Amino acid sequence: MAEWWSGVQQKFIAAFITGDRWQLYLKGLGTTLEIAVFAAILGVVLGTLLALMKLSKKQDGRKTAATVVADIYIDIIRGTPSVLQLLIMWFIIMKNCTNGVLVASLSFGINSGAYVAEIIRAGILAVDPGQAEAGRSMGLSGKQTMQYIVLPQAFKNALPPIVNEFITLIKETAIVGYVSLADLTRVANQVSSRTYEAFMPLIGAAVIYFIVIKILTILLGKLERRMRRSDNR
Amino acid sequence: MITVKELKKDFGENHVLRGIDYEIEKGEKIVIVGPSGSGKSTFLRCLNLLEQPTSGKIWLDGEEITDPKTDINKIRQKMGMVFQHFNLFANLSIMDNITLAPVRLGLMTKEEAKEKALSLLKRVNLVDKADAWPAQLSGGQKQRIAIVRSLAMNPEVMLFDEPTSALDPEMVGEVLEVMKELAEDGMTMAVVTHEMAFAKEVATKCLFIDEGIIMEENTPDAFFGSPQSPRLQDFLSKVL
Numbered sequence: 001m002a003e004w005w006s007g008v009q010q011k012f013i014a015a016f017i018t019g020d021r022w023q024l025y026l027k028g029l030g031t032t033l034e035i036a037v038f039a040a041i042l043g044v045v046l047g048t049l050l051a052l053m054k055l056s057k058k059q060d061g062r063k064t065a066a067t068v069v070a071d072i073y074i075d076i077i078r079g080t081p082s083v084l085q086l087l088i089m090w091f092i093i094m095k096n097c098t099n100g101v102l103v104a105s106l107s108f109g110i111n112s113g114a115y116v117a118e119i120i121r122a123g124i125l126a127v128d129p130g131q132a133e134a135g136r137s138m139g140l141s142g143k144q145t146m147q148y149i150v151l152p153q154a155f156k157n158a159l160p161p162i163v164n165e166f167i168t169l170i171k172e173t174a175i176v177g178y179v180s181l182a183d184l185t186r187v188a189n190q191v192s193s194r195t196y197e198a199f200m201p202l203i204g205a206a207v208i209y210f211i212v213i214k215i216l217t218i219l220l221g222k223l224e225r226r227m228r229r230s231d232n233r
Numbered sequence: 234m235i236t237v238k239e240l241k242k243d244f245g246e247n248h249v250l251r252g253i254d255y256e257i258e259k260g261e262k263i264v265i266v267g268p269s270g271s272g273k274s275t276f277l278r279c280l281n282l283l284e285q286p287t288s289g290k291i292w293l294d295g296e297e298i299t300d301p302k303t304d305i306n307k308i309r310q311k312m313g314m315v316f317q318h319f320n321l322f323a324n325l326s327i328m329d330n331i332t333l334a335p336v337r338l339g340l341m342t343k344e345e346a347k348e349k350a351l352s353l354l355k356r357v358n359l360v361d362k363a364d365a366w367p368a369q370l371s372g373g374q375k376q377r378i379a380i381v382r383s384l385a386m387n388p389e390v391m392l393f394d395e396p397t398s399a400l401d402p403e404m405v406g407e408v409l410e411v412m413k414e415l416a417e418d419g420m421t422m423a424v425v426t427h428e429m430a431f432a433k434e435v436a437t438k439c440l441f442i443d444e445g446i447i448m449e450e451n452t453p454d455a456f457f458g459s460p461q462s463p464r465l466q467d468f469l470s471k472v473l
Binding site: 131136137152231 | 281283285306307308309310312313314316318320321322323324325326333334337338366367368379382383386
């Protein structure tokens with residue numbers, strides 16, 4: 001028993017303490033979060049824009065050019081693997097860019113935007129049309145009505161699936177190892193190949209992901225409750 | 234004040250309005266009745282172009298609002314509308330519901346709009362609800378707020394689309410009371426309703442719309458006392 005325990009300790013020390021390896025994990029986590037946060041912001045901005053493009057309508061009900069563009073964008077992004085999108089961004093579109101985090105953020109943001117677009121579109125469609133009618137009947141423009149009345153309610157509707165999307169995004173960034181960015185997953189993998197011991201680094205990384213996502217879930221849950229205060233009866 | 238000529242509205246194959254001509258003078262209170270599906274709500278919603286007419290023309294104060302070159306948002310600022318389902322902005326407090334449009338459209342400063350809102354809320358006895366959310370109010374309170382929200386824009390005319398149809402019976406009175414006061418103050422009003430007592434008491438003219446046309450139009454006394462068309466006689470015998 002004592003022998004087993006000292007073995008665990010040694011493995012732990014090898015995985016996290018020796019050569020200040022814990023700093024590698026921390027840096028890796030930093031990279032993961034940096035990419036995820038930028039991508040999430042870009043995803044929501046792009047997604048909102050795409051949702052509005054998809055919902056734009058001509059008076060005779062035909063598709064606008066904006067709708068067609070948004071449709072094609074969403075089809076392409078959802079129809080190809082995100083790893084491949086990352087590789088294409090890395091080796092073809094932005095091959096001269098030296099800022100790897102930027103390239104990855106853009107790639108994930110562009111990917112996330114397609115999914116967020118559908119979430120927000122559903123959120124907008126779930127808002128009672130009477131809300132927009134009331135806004136327009138007072139002389140507010142379509143844009144003002146969208147901005148002050150419809151979108152705030154749409155975001156509230158869309159928050160739970162958007163949280164879902166953020167969580168997926170954080171974990172999906174683990175594929176940046178493909179383009180040799182040192183994110184949390186890649187760091188754990190590197191350490192395990194250095195120490196010939198996989199258990200501690202991999203489980204350690206998993207625990208870190210778990211904790212980060214748990215904290216995010218709690219924070220966004222608070223935000224959701226705050227946004228639901230107008231539903232209080 | 235409002236002139237309507239040859240107004241037609243189709244929804245696909247469904248000819249909802251089949252040619253309406255009418256003129257509303259300043260200060261008039263027009264009450265529009267008719268069976269469900271007759272086109273009376275569509276007629277009202279065409280007046281501020283919430284429905285785009287299929288053909289026909291509408292003028293407000295001599296300005297043709299059906300002209301594509303007309304800035305419809307400017308026109309709508311002069312026409313308040315009250316809906317069957319209130320449509321208070323669910324994401325905004327009562328105060329923000331009332332001040333949003335006047336402030337964002339640059340008609341008033343925030344302070345002016347708040348002051349105006351409070352004086353209007355006082356009129357309908359709902360000052361204490363200024364910081365409440367729409368979901369916290371009863372139907373009657375919501376509709377009174379909706380009326381206040383429209384009045385905050387200082388409209389020249391108010392359109393009411395079945396304002397009491399979604400209310401519990403005991404709340405109908407409080408909303409009609411506000412509308413009566415508004416009428417006494419001289420507001421020009423067009424009201425689609427099933428409240429015949431209100432029509433008799435407040436209307437300057439009653440319209441009977443059926444099958445997409447104005448089938449009969451008269452002063453309330455004659456409208457209810459000696460209806461001409463068999464359709465109206467039949468309708469009144471069912472609702473009175």
